Amino acid sequence: xxxxxxxxxxxRDGAQxxxxxxxxxxxxxxxxxxxxxxxxxxxxxxAEAVQYPAAPVPLAGGLGGWMNFMDSVEDGTDxxxxxxxxxxxxxxxxxxxxxxxxxxxxxxxxxxxxLADNPQVVAALLVADGDRLPADTxxxxxxxxxxxxxxxxxxxxxxxxxSTDTSPLDxxxxxxxxxxxxxxxxxxxYNPDLEEIPASSIAIHxxxxxxxxxxxxxxxxxxxxxxxxxxxxxxxx
Numbered sequence: 001x002x003x004x005x006x007x008x009x010x011x012r013d014g015a016q017x018x019x020x021x022x023x024x025x026x027x028x029x030x031x032x033x034x035x036x037x038x039x040x041x042x043x044x045x046x047a048e049a050v051q052y053p054a055a056p057v058p059l060a061g062g063l064g065g066w067m068n069f070m071d072s073v074e075d076g077t078d079x080x081x082x083x084x085x086x087x088x089x090x091x092x093x094x095x096x097x098x099x100x101x102x103x104x105x106x107x108x109x110x111x112x113x114x115l116a117d118n119p120q121v122v123a124a125l126l127v128a129d130g131d132r133l134p135a136d137t138x139x140x141x142x143x144x145x146x147x148x149x150x151x152x153x154x155x156x157x158x159x160x161x162x163s164t165d166t167s168p169l170d171x172x173x174x175x176x177x178x179x180x181x182x183x184x185x186x187x188x189x190y191n192p193d194l195e196e197i198p199a200s201s202i203a204i205h206x207x208x209x210x211x212x213x214x215x216x217x218x219x220x221x222x223x224x225x226x227x228x229x230x231x232x233x234x235x236x237x
Contacts, residue, residue, distance in 0.1 A: 137174025
């Protein structure tokens with residue numbers, strides 16, 4: 001089993017490039033949780049970070065800052081595809097989990113549109129996804145999943161400028177994808193009526209961490225997806 005993790009905005013700056021294995025704290029903690037669960041059953045999982053800038057959100061605004069941010073998303077999308085292709089070529093029998101937080105979730109999400117027919121990608125995790133669609137085919141967790149509403153990812157709201165695919169994931173891929181979003185998160189539950197993002201919304205966006213129960217218990221469905229794939233590929237006796 002192999003994990004490819006994409007850090008969120010600004011999570012690969014300076015010392016963060018080497019801390020949390022370059023994946024950012026949310027994705028790395030999720031990797032550790034799944035890795036420990038697999039290890040308890042005698043299975044191992046390797047990991048790598050998506051090698052991309054993960055540019056910070058340009059809080060000062062300006063066209064140049066946002067162009068740089070979207071260039072980072074494009075770089076991450078390409079890097080994820082290249083790293084996945086390279087790994088599966090080296091290890092054609094191995095299974096892969098793709099995971100990302102915030103901007104990292106966007107770069108993973110953009111790859112998922114092309115991966116429904118890829119049997120090696122057995123699970124994906126999207127936390128605070130800027131490309132989130134509330135009615136997508138994904139396994140939805142977080143408080144936003146329990147409160148039906150129009151909220152969607154910020155890149156979906158500005159899909160032309162963000163080059164976002166506005167269509168749902170192929171149901172075959174959606175069934176392998178866990179998407180986590182909390183109400184009021186300015187990235188995955190964007191409110192276009194807000195002129196400024198309040199500190200309370202930023203706090204929601206930065207409060208994600210894997211739990212063993214409640215709306216952030218995404219480790220269990222990930223583990224189930226992985227184990228289902230292992231069972232499906234086991235030879236019959």
